[in-house]
Amino acid sequence: MSSTEATTATTTVAAPTVVPVALGKRGYDILIGPGLIDGAGEELARRFPGSRYAIITDETVAEHHLDRLTGSMTDAGLDFTTVELTAGEGSKSFPVFESAIDCVLSARLERGDLLIALGGGVIGDLVGFVAGVVRRGMRFVQMPTTLLAQVDSSVGGKTGINTRHGKNLVGVFHQPSLVLADTSALDTLAPRDFRAGYAEVAKYGLIDDPAFFAWLEANWRDVFSGGPGRIEAIATACRAKAHVVKIDEKETGPRALLNLGHTFGHALEAVTHYDGTRLVHGEGVAIGMALAHEFSVHMNLCSPDDAARVKAHLEAVGLPTRLQDVPGGVGTAEELMQAIYQDKKVKRGRLTFILTRGVGKSFIADDVAPDVVKAFLGEKLRG
Amino acid sequence: MSSTEATTATTTVAAPTVVPVALGKRGYDILIGPGLIDGAGEELARRFPGSRYAIITDETVAEHHLDRLTGSMTDAGLDFTTVELTAGEGSKSFPVFESAIDCVLSARLERGDLLIALGGGVIGDLVGFVAGVVRRGMRFVQMPTTLLAQVDSSVGGKTGINTRHGKNLVGVFHQPSLVLADTSALDTLAPRDFRAGYAEVAKYGLIDDPAFFAWLEANWRDVFSGGPGRIEAIATACRAKAHVVKIDEKETGPRALLNLGHTFGHALEAVTHYDGTRLVHGEGVAIGMALAHEFSVHMNLCSPDDAARVKAHLEAVGLPTRLQDVPGGVGTAEELMQAIYQDKKVKRGRLTFILTRGVGKSFIADDVAPDVVKAFLGEKLRG
16 A cells, blocks of 8 residues: 655546436436546545545556546645555455455545545456445445446446356445546557457447447447547447446346346356456457347347347457357356356346347346257357 | 254244334344244245245354254255354454355355344344345345344344454445344353343433333343343334334434444453453443443533443443453553544544433434543543
8 A cells, every 4th residue: 555646737628428327315427538537636626525535446557547646636635545456357356355445444534435446347346345345335436447447337336356156246236426437548458458348338239229339330440549439439338327227226127138248258257267368358248249149049039130240340349259269268068057057147046148139129038948058058169 | 064954843932022124125024032943944934935045153053043943944944054153253354254155155045045144243243244245235134142133233234344443344234134033042141141232222221211221220130030021121122223223224313322332332342352251242332331421421411310320220230331340451541542533433533422411311422522532531540
């Protein structure tokens, strides 16, 4: 843990796009735009007067963005502590969870103070969980620095860590008090990480917004290159997620639609041992979404043309779409089934899948026969 | 972890006293009466059809009550796993928290299944926290086997573990789905533990029910000996707690009244390193309540007669009431102040205390001057 003080030149910050998440007392705003980290100090001072902060980030993110944030907070006269964790999925673990909590308690933060999650999904999920349990719940701010985190994990209050039994099996629902999605932070992402996040953007089109999917097919180059389409795409994704979270905060119903591609995707992450050199989350989701469409074709629900169209778009942006695309292989159909069974979405042994009748026509199928899934996976593994 | 199967003779169970906790979707019943553990299987089968269970208990409680519970659940045809932890406050720790979670995940319990907390406050707080975070929240049943747990910790949804910074600093609010308070389980308690729980019973009189306090002064022997007064006292305490929890579930206001005696009490537990051979929670609360009344006299809020009356009753039942009653001492006033500052009830450095204008006239004072508290403690330490 270290405290950092720095100063930065004053930066002009364009008015951000605001997406409200309407959850009553637990409601909050998502601000989207370039340079938001540079203006964070002022925004925080205005929204949370008198509060103290602990910024929790990882080494990689710190290198790119921490000075901008601490400079802005220092300029705004805010009192804060900084905690730097090791980068990577390995930090979503009990030991790091415990040590982050210890840092927050050592800093004597109180219930009204705030944690700041500066980083990607790993930092957001971990810090949200820490905030959810320290003193039985303190406030926190998400400052997502990856595309994946900006359009998915920073919004909606799902927090958690991984265990040897699977991903995100331990956590809480705990909503942030503010999300600052600085779109210029995405310029420092590796192309592979940007693509992985893009899978979650495309997902919102595939769930129930065929016009958005068509728009992405036409404009994805602008989204990737950082043109005006990028903010538009992120805001559309956030609006879609905010809507679903509003109607089903704790995933007892329609929120499950956000898991399109995730049952297969999580299983692929599990069998590759969450080894990001082989497969990152968004890539698992891309393959999962392609498989969900193909499985829906297999079940005579979806036309082969729609499945081919989805696969073609994901491949056009450079995402993997086939089990064979995972370096080192993904094991047997039986191993994939075992991983699927440990998923949180299993109820009384019944498999819940998000299936589809075509682009933008997804639905929750909560009684899928395991044998049919296994046979389908066996077929796909044979190529 | 072990699975146990046993059979017991059918036991006649008297109709229990039912205290509902009215929290809407999160509402539940507290059942109070003798022999409830023997009838638990049937009660669970009726309330939670089709669910699976993990019973989490400690070695000491297991010896007295586990066979009764597993026998009853086996008779009712329920599917369950048993996890036995080491007895004692030490189990409210990160390592035990992690290992209990691992047991629950290994048993492949799903979100709709239930954990059963069979034991005292340590088991209840730990298991409630485990239930609150596994798969972002599963259901659980409290089966409190100590008086303290029956009248306090099993009701209201506060869960948590301890850290080196203090007690209960990490946890969640997570309501149980049912509380079964088997009053015959209290017959196996050591007298010291029964007395410690009694401190929390008396607390409800001291907060806002002077008639209940007077009733306890007249009937405490019946409560201790297991006469009909025992169920009456427990039910009155549970009703009082259920009412406070209903109006302020997450302790943003009046629920803080339940902390009467606890700011001093927690500090005493901290400075004695949670060493139960020196001081158990209820004893800390007893001393804390006596001090809260004396401090209120010191502040010219409460009459010396009322403070003396409170002290006399606590001493009559055999509870400690003075700092000098703690074996091995409690350190300096400065050390006690440091422990008080780490308490969750501190806001922006301001001390919140529950003070009183007399028996049954407690109130929240949220801006107590630290110097005055320190001077008062210094005086008390001098005898």
